[in-house]
Amino acid sequence: MQWETVIGLEVHVQLATKTKIFSGSSTAFxxxxxxxxxAVDLALPGTLPVANEEAFRFATMFGLAVNAEIGKRSVFERKNYFYPDLPKGYQTTQLAEPIVGTGFIDLELEGGRTKRVRIHHAHLEEDAGKSLHEDFAGMSGIDLNRAGTPLIEVVTEPDMRSAEEAVAFAKKLHSIVTSLExxxxxxSQGSMRFDVNISVxxxxxxxxxxxxETKNLNSFKFMEEAIALEVERQIDVLEDGGKITQETRLYNGDTKKARSMRSKEDSNDYRYFPCPDLLPVILDDEYIETVRKxxxxxxxxxxxxxxxxxxxxxxxxxxxTMDKFSAIFFEASTKISGEPKLTANWIMADLGAYLNRTEQRIDHSPVTPELLAGLVVRIKDGTLSSKIAKQVFEAIANGEGDADTIIETKGLKQVSDTGALEKIIDDIIAANTAQVEGYRAAAEDKRAKMLGFFVGQAMKASKGQANPQALNELLIKKLNG
Amino acid sequence: MAVDRSDIAKLSKLARIQISDEAADEAAKSISDVLALVDQLQAVNTDCVLPMAHPLDAVQRLRADVVTEANQREMFQSIAPAVQDGLYLVPQVIE
Amino acid sequence: MHQFTIAELVKGLRNKDFSSTEVTQHYLERIARLDKTYNSYITVTPELALAQAKAADKRLADGNQPALCGVPIAHKDIFCTTGVRTSCGSKMLDNFIAPYNATIVDNYLDSGVVMLGKTNMDEFAMGSSNETSYYGPVKNPWAIDCVPGGSSGGSAAAVAAHLAPAATASDTGGSIRQPAALCGLTGIKPTYGRVSRWGMIAFASSLDQAGILSRTAEDAAILLNDMASYDTKDSTCVERDVPDYTADLNKPLNGLRIGVPKEYFGEGLNPQTAAHVESAIKVYESLGATIHSVSLPHTHLAVPAYYVIAPAECSANLSRFDGVRYGHRCENPKDLNDLYMRSRSEGFGAEVKRRILVGTYALSAGYYDAYYSKAQKIRRLIKQDFVDAFQSVDVILGPTSPSPAFQFGSKTKDPVAMYLEDIYTIATNLAGLPGLSIPCGLVDNKPVGLQLIGNFFAESQLLNAAHQFQQATNFHQQTAAGIE
Known part of the structure; x- marks a missing residue:
């Protein structure tokens, strides 16, 4: 039987406010x-929440970015359950009247295919603290620094049909929220966490x-792996005549295994009701337009x-533009080098590969926009061949200095000087008389192919520093006698 | 609406309030009494009435996004039953 | 000295007739000697009180002191006080020392008010008799075998026994007005949002409001001036100037339109209580007020709606007491669930548990619409009754409590009978309106309370009406027999 995968996402996006959603504590990681x-975050008795205006501004921006209606009246509710990382014994969240209503995000997939994923709604809520499971003599340690960090939870319709689409959505969402700042x-710090609802x-x-529902995936890679694993598991179960149990699952990115966390029967009765300590938040058109601007x-x-x-x-x-920081990097570097296409190529190819390999983010890249621009300028003016440029790039990445310093100290300057090239070519012609004879005897259309041998020899002799274009021209001239 | 022992068990679990078997019947009775009082509400037609969560028709004031809280961990943890290395200790959390 | 009202203390301190240290010492001595009988204090703070009195005396000597500087009062143990245990009448918080002050505590500190100690109360303010306190019941100074009312019974008994000239209190369904009635005091619950709730341990957040128990309406006005403030730490606190509540006290009542709701004089009202309230109406007529019959047709639904809303809110408000960050924690929990179950079951008393369970039920899947949502709709109808009534009258008048103080144990077995104690006071909380109780007579030598309910933020008008009544009568000057 052919199976179709159906995926919906719930994404927790930590908002980059300076303070928590209901208290003046810092949210710094x-x-x-x-x-x-x-005292508010610890839910000490008698303390009260006051909502952070920036959280509403951010949520409004998000709503506008995903083509959604903004809830002009939004209401906080209490979601009741006991857990040590939840100091009040309830999470303050939104349910019936969220800040962001229905919207959508359009995805561009490989092969130019596009896909619209509908957003069911997005609501503001507070994050929980963390339980540290290191052994404190059989106890867990609770850190409540994260408790009260503002989140928007984005809930999609079950519109995605593959891991590829889900990951594309996740990346697009990442790009939207980072662009909006x-x-x-x-x-890796949990700023975006994905819960994936999967059925087949x-x-x-x-x-x-x-x-x-596979909960708390915090990388695109884990998300892709977890979906693949779960889809396979569900198909196996169904094909063996079994039934899927509605449950919450956890995926372990290290072991590449998933397990059941709790089934629906154990699920809580959350007893939502409007939080009496907080009043409805009213946003008017004027406010929304100001935010839009x-x-x-x-x-x-x-x-x-x-x-x-x-x-x-x-x-x-x-x-x-997929990633805000690569766009910033691109514009900064291009501004110096004046070479957009070459810069874009380097960002997507060598720099991208290097950052991937070393697990670094472009905004923390040791090869800065200035350093890349220095390299691009030397490629453009012919100082560096693209092959040598790769070598220089590695040296820059290793912190050996800027392109000019490295070219200088390593003597990597491309040889375009006719005198030096002539000397190399003359030596090669002298040492390979048979090949020269062959070349000269060959028909015009065969010669181009035979030229490669001489280019190779010359490059080798110049340690790769010969300017290929100048070398080619001179070789042809000399070989033709 | 009257509640029975199984309701009490469910409520006990949700509210994390232990109720011994001996006390369950009495709890069921007294809660049923309260619910009987409350059931008078059902007689009133409220079809066109909006729920009122708050006595004043006020709206939420929003706070500027400015850090106002300093680290007071030592003071806050001086009243905590069990702490270690700045963390609150609880019996192992199993996910 | 303990006969003085707050107004008299203010005057005497200003005239240097006595010092704050002398007054404070006098009260501390009385508390030490007499409170064994009444159990009105949970914690007495002599060292702190004397230090505050000394500081107040210095400010008084320097001149330019705030009005209340040097006046001692007691705080209900629901208000957080830095460095002093705040138990809320519960074993759960027997070891809890708040790292901050309630806003009202800070307001009074700024005014140089001296804190004598923290008064007894029903556990988490849940009760109408003060019998649910972990620290034992409070005795009514008027009748030692009777309850002082609740939940602010400790504050009421302390003031009635002259162990404090006045005390702070809180009112969720009548917890200021009913003890005021049962102990022969003046008690005011301001409009919801008039006084900050920051640092007042929450019972039912949309109903709780801090207020005052005092001997006279004038004292209540003086104390409310400093208690009320706009507080950015409480989202539900109203941004509105605080008037001088003493300014209108002496306004004549000519033309004041007093509404008397017929629903407040029905079945269940003690006939002698009713007779005193009728007499009070005559007094108002003689003062120039006009009396109008009004109707609050949903009155009978106030108690049922309240016993959904208050337990629902409390069931969530009390979830934070889990034995993790503060408060009672059971010995050797074997796992997380055991920690929660035992800490909460050991820490909370029977009435608190009952209300948590009722609230949990009312919010649980399948019952939310029938209970919680329904009660919130009824709440709107109840508020609308008042809004309609205030179209044609200025103040609503009725009994505070259906009967005078009752004997210990007489209602503890029947929670519903206890809940009906608040039948005349609860609607005010649901609507958010200000309410006040003043003494208007004695039945079997036990005080009877007269309730005045005002429109939103009409505290000045209520206090004016109460003060004028007290100018014309002497019920508020009566003291229980046996009070030294």
């Missing part, structure tokens, strides 16, 4: 445990299968601008 947990996008059904049928450029607009302004291909512009 990496502080000592519980040093950013105030409402989230730092640091997935016989291809061609309408009825949705029983779904499972303040919004940074979105990836789609940026892509169009890059095509227009820099002459990039639509594909390249799409790649570069």
């Amino acid at each position: 990496g502080a000592e445990p519980n040093t950013q947990a105030s 409402i989230c730092d996008g640091e997935m 059904r016989p291809k061609g049928t309408e009825k949705l299968g029983t779904r499972t 303040q919004m940074p450029e979105l990836p789609e607009a940026k892509r169009a601008r890059f095509v227009e302004q820099y002459g990039l291909s639509s594909y390249d512009a799409g790649q570069i």
